[in-house]
Amino acid sequence: MYLRILPMIAVALGATSAMAPEVSAAPRDKAFFQSVAGSWKGPGEIVAGKYKGTKFSCNLTGEPTPNGETGIKLDGTCRVGVFKQPMSAVITEAGKGYKGQFLDGADGKGLDIISGAVNGDKVVVGINRAQLNGAMVASLRGTNTMNITISVKVEDQMIPVIGLTLDRDLDSIAVGSID
Structure with a gap:
């Protein structure tokens, strides 16, 4: 069952609602998603069950959504x-939250994203999926490290089941020279 939860890791990029008005949230949310674009890699562990x-370990690349x-x-x-398990995810704004x-x-074989909000350097x-409900929290730690926790609801309690730390893959960033 927990290997089926692995697709949630792909989001890396999250279950509270933003307190700011919707008008000012959009640019802030867009800036967050732009800041997590790029290549990420790192280890994780199933911590329960x-x-x-x-x-x-995961290698993921985040890009802007195709339609902007x-x-x-x-x-x-x-x-x-x-x-090796392929991972893919799409998260897009839907009203005051997110879907995907x-x-x-x-x-x-995957999961639905049914809600979400960006709050500072964190997305929830x-x-x-069927009877499985939970949340994924991705938090930036500086500009090059992201911690991800995936929890599932068991009775009335959220239980963390997957932990992951991704580092920005700086080797994959194109660099140029000045002639």
């Missing part, structure tokens, strides 16, 4: 041992 202790909406499009892979999906959404999104 049947697969507790399983370690994995506030949000992000992610693609990449996460590896558990010799197994991991992989092919809850109707397929609500996630859903």
Whole structure:
């Protein structure tokens, strides 16, 4: 079951509502998503449940959404041992929150993003698949490190199940020279 939760990692880029008026939130949210665009890589671990202790690593690339909406499009892979899982996600603004999906959404093998908000250097999104409800929190630590926690709701309590720390892949940034 927890390996099915791995697609949530792809968002890396999150279940409270913003307190600022919607008009001023849009530029701030767009700036956040632009700041997390780029290549990221790093280790993670399943911290609860049947697969507790399983370690994995991810390589993800975030880009602006294709139609220029506030949000992000992610693609990449996460590896558990010799197994490699493709990761993809799209998060876009929907009214005062966010919507989207991991992989092919809850109707397929993924998850739906059903809500979300940006608050400073953190994004929180609500996630859903059938009876599974939870949240993913991605927090920037400076400009080159992002911590991600994915929690699921068990009865009336949110239980963290996945933790991940991504570092900006500075080797993949194109550099030029002055002639």
